Amino acid sequence: MTPVRRRAALAGSVVLLTTAVAAVAVLVTALFAWRTIRSTAESQERDQLSRQAEVMARTPALATLMLDRQQLIAGPNGTELALVGTTGxxxxxxAPVVGAAWRTTLLAGRDVSGTGFLDGQEVLVEGVPARTGGGLVLIxxxxxxxxxAxxxxxxxxxxxxxxLSGAALAGALLARRLARPLxxxxxxxxxxxxxxxxxxxxAEGPAxxxxxxxxLNxxxxxxxxSEQRQRDFLMSVSHEIRTPxxxxxxxxxxxxxxxxxxxxxxxxxxxxxGEIERLERFVGDLLALARLEADDFRLDTDEVDVDALVARAATVWSARCTGHDVVFRAERPGHPVRITTDGFRVRQLVDGLLENALRVTPAGRPLVLALCQEDTGARLEVRDGGPGLTEEDVAVAFERGTLTARYRGVRAVxxxxxxxxxxxxxxxxxxTVTVQGHGPEGGACFTVRLPADPGLSRLS
Known part of the structure; x- marks a missing residue:
């Protein structure tokens, strides 16, 4: 038996992810700061040394005494002094650090700043010109x-x-906020x-x-x-089967x-x-619906003349309607209306709607099968002179068994x-197939629209 791999919890993953992101951010910040701090520290040391040199340069004669006193009070910090006279x-x-170029710069009245070496040790060098000429250099x-640094x-x-700790805590809080509703x-x-x-x-948490x-609601x-509809349908099925x-x-x-x-x-x-025929018809409808809802249902499409198909259907249904004293009428353009479709299934669709209409059409009332050519394909209508449908009926007309359960005992179903x-x-x-509760003949009007090419219709 293959062991089931345990998946990591969302909360743990979020905490781990936020901590990892924070760790990367901290590492990048630390690396950047680590290099920046060195230059910042040098800049601060230079600035401090330069200001100290400016103060001492005002009284070069007392500069040595001032430096000695400062080191006596604050402790030795390695600062050393060099005085450049007016003669150079x-x-x-x-003094060993101050070269000819720096002497020339100071005698010209300009500051000097740089690095040098004294006794093999690298030192910072800051020098300022003195008021009385020459200059003062501190290292x-x-x-x-x-x-x-x-x-x-x-x-x-x-x-x-x-x-880093705050990021981990924030990750934990975020994970809890996400995980709890999930x-x-x-x-x-x-x-x-x-x-x-x-x-x-x-409905809480993020959007x-x-x-x-x-x-989920x-x-x-x-x-x-859906389950209520299934229960109602099963009750309808059981009633339909039980009676015959x-x-x-x-x-x-x-x-x-x-x-x-x-x-x-x-x-x-x-x-x-007759009762056995009712059972066969009912079982046949059940099987047909199951086949239509199967994933592997296949259509045999070809170019079909819908006008000729309506003419053949009219011949059959005219005879059936005559037997029920119903006035059948076919309305068609009388010229080919060609679309790409499955002709057998279109005829099955038309026969189903006509049979449903004939069942509710009283004797002497009309039943119409109409065809109209449209730019996008063909439109078929089945209109009857029956009692029609209410607005509530129209809303549920194509739900399995709903109208049958609603009108059992009231009209033929x-x-x-x-x-x-x-x-x-x-x-x-x-x-598509749609329905109007009351059409021109007074009863229901079912309208079927078929595209000229079902493939293009599905892509659009």
């Missing part, structure tokens, strides 16, 4: 820059660590799969999570509605018990045949599958 002579501990070991880097560790939605989905209904998921909750309502079965059983028992004999037998046989079959067929043919 240099004296003081830092400080470069190690002081490194020490200042280390102090600044050490101070950087705490805020970076706090930033877990609730997942639990609701599991309960829905187990058959519970009437569940509500709170996407809230949309998921709304979708809509799914719950849709499932409840009861009749067949009753006559079969009467024949077996010889209650029906002699001249009554042929009549009983006709009744049994069929298996409850005919209009559902028509709707499914029209959809598979790339067209």
């Amino acid at each position: 002579a240099v004296q003081g501990p830092a 400080r070991p470069m190690s002081s820059v490194d020490e200042a 280390d102090r600044m880097r050490g101070a950087l560790v705490l805020p970076l660590g706090l930033g 877990v609730s939605a997942a639990r609701t989905a599991h309960r829905l799969s187990e058959g519970e209904r009437g569940l509500r998921v709170p 996407e999570v809230s949309e998921l909750a709304t979708a 809509s799914l719950d309502a849709a499932l409840a509605h 079965l009861t009749t067949v059983r009753g006559y079969a028992e009467a024949l077996a018990d010889k209650v029906i004999t002699g001249d009554e037998v042929p009549e009983a046989g006709r009744i049994l045949g 069929g298996s409850g599958l005919g209009l559902a079959l028509a709707h499914r067929l029209a959809t598979l043919l790339g067209g």
